[in-house]
Amino acid sequence: MSRWFARALRPAFAFASAFIIAIALAAPLHAQERVLPLNELKSGLEFNGADVRNLQGDDFANPGMLWVERGEKLWSTPAGAGGQSCASCHQDAKASMKGVSARYPAFDTQSRRLLNVEGRINACRTEKQKAEAFKPESEDLLALAAYVNHQSRGLPVNASIAGGAREHYDRGRVFYYTRRGQMNMSCATCHEQNFGKRLYAETISQGHPNAYPTYRLEWQTLGSLQRRLRACLFGVRAEQLPYGSQELLDLELFLAWRAQGLPVETPGVRR
């Protein structure tokens, strides 16, 4: 009997230690620890050249401002069955929308779902204005999102992961650290382990979402954060998730949490 016990002890020990190591490794996934401390956060602007920085800094030259202006017009344009515009309920966006997008993505307690700014705009469009939702990445939706986010320019990103948002944050975090695609890379592979290093002729950024929607020179137009995330997925040869998918939305929340404190820069300019 004791001989059996002795023989079982070694594998039992091995199993126990493996279990403890596994817990230790898995622990970061459950903790709220930051790989990038808040005082080491750098906006993507710092990883772009002088031309891009000058473009973003000049409100006239910044091509993204064309969409912000269009969004301003759309804000006062009636739509839907009741002929209501955004302004009908929210009046002057400069006041009512100030600080709003800095809190996004946000958990909507009424509908029990996570919403990014585009999702919130479409929710208002369909539920309150009784109009058709904007298609993802459509010019009007981009313009309104750019206009709304622009009202938070300069304010620190500050999205909540409490309450109903928590499970979305958790999923977003797992997504961020999971390797994927033919290149078998996770978001962290580039943006946490290799930011500041050169990838071909470019310097890898920390991958923050604080400037979106952004005018990307590569796109030659304004685009949303989800478009950029899909581009990254393409970059590592992973399956591109559809616009509005839960995974992309959860990832947006994780990214916002990760970028806490960075100033909103919308409309950004990036290469």
Next chain:
Amino acid sequence: MADARIQVPQSVKRGENFEVKIAIRHGMETGYRVDDVGKQIPRNVIRELVCKYNGAEAMRVDMSSGFAANPLLQFWLVARDSGEITFEWVDDAGTRFAERASLTVSG
């Protein structure tokens, strides 16, 4: 909807040089890109941009696909009378656009 922004100074003195800026929302499609089913997207760029100051031609730009998308243009004119700065531009598709801004000249 002509998506363009024009900037002229708030006010300017007669005889002074003043800067005019225009930012146009136009894809400036080069004709060398293909869509996601491999079909070539036809070329459609702004061909010509004319700026008039109170009806008289003040600046003309022959443009091409060599301009960036959503082009920006900044140049200088000489202030004479108060009035209007107008821009007219036409692209390969034949669409004509126009925008105007008021100019106040003192002295």
Next chain:
Amino acid sequence: MKPTDSLKPASPARRVLIGAAGAWGAVQLLPGSALAQVPAPFNPNELPPIPAMEEFLAGRRVQFTRMQMDIPRVADNGNSVSLKLGVLGATTPGAVQSIHLFSEKNPVPRMAVFRFSPQSARFDIESRVRLAGTQRVVAIATLANGALHAKVSEVLVAIAACLDGA
């Protein structure tokens, strides 16, 4: 066929082929070979060979003293490169008739022509251009008296690091 067939010395035909390959490799190493890919160092006082520009010049000579061009040495992205043009010392009405802009490698070499009115007295231009790869850009100002002033700049343009299919 025996297993050792592949270890036999190369047949005469194969020897010729290998010899030719070796000779081709040696030619690559010759200096001044037309196959050499080392680019010439940038010379700001030399106009690049651009047929559209030569057509415009029609044999006229240019000077390199007064045309100014501000363009980044390394472009963030070839789709949008900021450009500033100016003509040194041109401050009187009508001093400059036009500025032509030519590209060495773009599919459309004649990028732009800025045509000033006789009243214009300041000839600074700012815009953004597209550059299809590393190349030289030439700006040529035509002054009131017909004199031509040129500026040649070289811009390094790389493609994006990650392909973007979104």
